[in-house]
Amino acid sequence: MKLILATTVLALTASAAFAQQTVRMGTEGAYAPYNFINDAGEVDGFEIELGNELCSRAGLTCEWVTNEWDSIIPNLTSGNYDTIMAGMSITDERDEVIDFTQNYFPPADSAYVALSEDADITGVIAAQTNTIQAGHVAESGATLLEYATYDETIAAVRNGEADAVFADRDALVPTVEESGGELVFVGEGVPLGGGIGMGLRESDDELQETFNAQVTAMKEDGTLNELIVKWFGEEAATFE
Structure with missing residues (x-):
């Protein structure tokens, strides 16, 4: 009996750890080149490539969820996904309802x-x-x-x-x-606005800190600017 109980506890612990490693990323899938559905029927674009890179650097697995724009914040707060990466500008009004990471696209x-x-x-x-x-x-x-x-x-x-x-x-x-x-x-x-950032629930401080650290690293090593130029061209606003 003890062996069975121990095995059950280990399985539950492993399951919980795996769940914590998977982050559901909410996007619209209809705002190219930030995010869109490609010819293969998959989410694609600047934010998808960036989000996958941020997750990879943080040791997380991205799971992308598409949602219509007009309900994208309510469905974040209700738990349908853990983040928003959907060309969302950082504003004081939105910041009263959700939190943001630092911007990953400068004010433009x-x-x-x-x-x-x-x-x-x-x-x-x-x-x-x-x-x-x-x-x-x-x-x-x-x-x-x-x-x-x-x-x-x-x-x-x-x-x-x-x-x-x-x-x-x-x-x-x-x-x-x-x-x-x-x-x-x-x-x-x-x-307009304070640049584009990742939206998160106000209770997800640890996740916010994790993604902030990775956005900072990508700004410092130049890879974030490289992605911006790749998707938006040489004339796009970049980080100094």
């Missing part, structure tokens, strides 16, 4: 894109719901049209529902390039 401009350079960026503007861009448009006096996904904001411009879309410039660059001249940048860039 948001921008307007339209079908012509003389588009009215004070008119009807499309933005993804629950983003800092949507908040900026709402405060700017323009008419805000909110959509659940980034792709829907681009479609709104193309079909004439909106005069322009307002989003992260780094997400808009490949969209504009792939449009073959159909879409163009309009006006000046607008700096």
Whole structure:
């Protein structure tokens, strides 16, 4: 009986240790090049490669979970996954609900894109719901049209529902390039937010410290900047 009990305890202990080594990483899978679903049906992008590298350096196993953007914070706090890596800007409002690591992408401009350079960026503007861009448009006096996904904001411009879309410039660059001249940048860039960081539950201090240490290491050895340039190009904002 003692042998059976001892074996059971060891099995449970090993199981618990394994569970602690697996981190469920929440992402949207719809915001290239930060995160997207590739042709093989797998999550891919800058944040996926970065997240896997952070986990590897920390001796953890990443398990990626996709979730729609508008419920991505509630599903973190309810325990559906352990982190958010989804192009999420660090803001005071979000920091009241969840915690963040230090930023793994520096503060960068948001921008307007339209079908012509003389588009009215004070008119009807499309933005993804629950983003800092949507908040900026709402405060700017323009008419805000909110959509659940980034792709829907681009479609709104193309079909004439909106005069322009307002989003992260780094997400808009490949969209504009792939449009073959159909879409163009309009006006000046607008700096918003404190950079992009990994979201965590406020109770996960140890996990936050673990990932902070690895982000710091990647900044110091230059590999984080290398990943940024790989996914966003030479003109992307990097860490000094």
